[in-house]
Amino acid sequence: MTAAGGRGLEIGIGARYRDVISHRWPVIVAPQSEELLSSWLHRLAIANGVAPRDFARVLGPASGPGSGLWSASLDLRLPTPVAACLLTHTGVSRQKLVAMSLTRSAWRPLLLPLRSRGRRGRSTWLQYCPCCLAEDAQPYFRRRWRLSTGISCPDHGCGLRDRCRSCGSGIAASGQPDLVPQHLCVRCGADLRRAPKVAVSAAARRIERCIDDICRLEAVTGRLTGKLGGSPLLQRLPAIAGLAPTSTLSGLSASARRRCFEQLARTPCTWLTAGDDGVAVHWRRLILAAGGTSALMGQFVEALERDRHLQASPPRRAPKVDLPALLAAYRDIRERPPRPR
Numbered sequence: 231m232t233a234a235g236g237r238g239l240e241i242g243i244g245a246r247y248r249d250v251i252s253h254r255w256p257v258i259v260a261p262q263s264e265e266l267l268s269s270w271l272h273r274l275a276i277a278n279g280v281a282p283r284d285f286a287r288v289l290g291p292a293s294g295p296g297s298g299l300w301s302a303s304l305d306l307r308l309p310t311p312v313a314a315c316l317l318t319h320t321g322v323s324r325q326k327l328v329a330m331s332l333t334r335s336a337w338r339p340l341l342l343p344l345r346s347r348g349r350r351g352r353s354t355w356l357q358y359c360p361c362c363l364a365e366d367a368q369p370y371f372r373r374r375w376r377l378s379t380g381i382s383c384p385d386h387g388c389g390l391r392d393r394c395r396s397c398g399s400g401i402a403a404s405g406q407p408d409l410v411p412q413h414l415c416v417r418c419g420a421d422l423r424r425a426p427k428v429a430v431s432a433a434a435r436r437i438e439r440c441i442d443d444i445c446r447l448e449a450v451t452g453r454l455t456g457k458l459g460g461s462p463l464l465q466r467l468p469a470i471a472g473l474a475p476t477s478t479l480s481g482l483s484a485s486a487r488r489r490c491f492e493q494l495a496r497t498p499c500t501w502l503t504a505g506d507d508g509v510a511v512h513w514r515r516l517i518l519a520a521g522g523t524s525a526l527m528g529q530f531v532e533a534l535e536r537d538r539h540l541q542a543s544p545p546r547r548a549p550k551v552d553l554p555a556l557l558a559a560y561r562d563i564r565e566r567p568p569r570p571r
């Protein structure tokens with residue numbers, strides 16, 4: 231480039247220019263403990279000045295731009311081009327991306343169905359605890375809030391909600407057209423954190439904990455043939471409780487599932503310990519007797535999970551030995567004259 235008047239003003243691109251530009255997006259948002267992938271995507275979009283509704287276009291055509299629950303679909307199936315885009319632009323590891331998604335989840339049969347506008351009495355796809363959202367520095371949605379067997383918050387003891395208390399609509403942060411946090415209802419702008427606590431009895435929460443522990447144990451061991459999480463038994467809970475004979479558990483709203491667990495807590499749990507698999511029945515009885523997440527059972531399941539993870543990781547290769555060099559060193563030591571005393 232030459233300045234007017236003939237004075238030579240040259241602007242060149244230095245060798246360090248490539249250090250200045252970057253493929254990374256301006257703001258990187260760290261995933262939080264047990265955060266759902268879609269929740270992280272919404273926070274990432276807002277932090278970078280893009281409304282969640284438009285962020286699917288940033289991630290490319292494989293992310294399903296234009297569909298209502300595009301981010302919730304990515305929770306279930308993360309296409310390779312979308313994962314590659316996120317890896318390039320955020321630097322978050324592939325391992326963390328997979329951990330946030332539900333693509334390899336053993337709990338898939340128990341997930342709430344993707345339904346953005348469930349009618350009253352029908353489930354919506356995601357639940358939340360107002361107290362957890364209120365305590366979060368940056369409110370986010372947890373993976374466990376996708377489960378139909380989850381009816382309460384283990385930290386606060388209150389019932390989970392699946393709708394905005396003001397307008398009755400489900401959680402639809404993926405359709406948010408404005409740059410506002412995801413704890414505000416997309417339809418009416420109400421703050422989800424201000425919803426009153428819902429009471430759940432200790433007995434119902436105990437049943438919930440036992441079912442959660444049994445499913446975890448059977449998913450981790452893979453040796454038990456009971457497979458409660460994958461069996462239709464849990465889906466038949468509304469009928470077992472005598473509330474809705476033709477409904478499945480994941481088809482019910484959060485309040486209906488809560489009523490179902492309250493009803494189950496009033497009767498003996500023989501429905502859970504029936505079956506031909508003696509080993510599975512034995513473990514279920516033990517968990518029921520312990521009342522769910524006793525510290526011991528929690529540690530046991532975590533140890534099994536660690537063990538399975540170690541077995542799944544590729545075996546370490548033994549370091550290569552340079553045999554000729556080793557033998558030469560041995561010969562040198564043998565042939566070295568002894569030190570004078």
Ligand SMILES: [Zn+2]
Binds near residue numbers: 359360
């Ligand atoms: Zn909570």
Ligand SMILES: [Zn+2]
Binds near residue numbers: 417
């Ligand atoms: Zn609302």
